[in-house]
Amino acid sequence: MVRRSESVPFAFVAEAERFRSDVTPPPRRRASVSEVAGRWLLGVTIVAALVGSLVIGMPALTLDHSAPAQQSQASEVSQGE
Template sequence: MFRRREAVPFSFVAEHDSFRSNVTPPPRERLTVSQVTGRTLIGLTVVAGLVGSLLFGLPSLEAGQTAGNAQQSEASERR
């Protein structure tokens, strides 16, 4: 009869969680001053763009009552 064989022994799978490697990854390279400055300027540009679009977009999101009232008042004065 066919016997099922596991590809990995069970004991290895159970010990996998507690296994710690003694090989440390290489240290991360430090960013240069120009890289930090560039990333900061890009971040500030993105934030300034979002704030600017919010400031320019808020008047168009209002109900439009001021423009509508001004047109209605001009029409009522003509009659």
């Protein structure tokens, strides 16, 4: 790796933090009513999809306590024969 013999001046970094431009940026364009409504509708759709998937998926996440009892009864019947 090649090393430089001269030191790197860091003064320009400090100056860059203090520099203020006299040029003001253009004002931000306000969103139209249709853009605001579209963003709101998109947000509501995403939230509704998440809630819907949670509601539909909840039965799959619950523990079914009746399933082991049915299996044990079936095994008792087959053992009794």
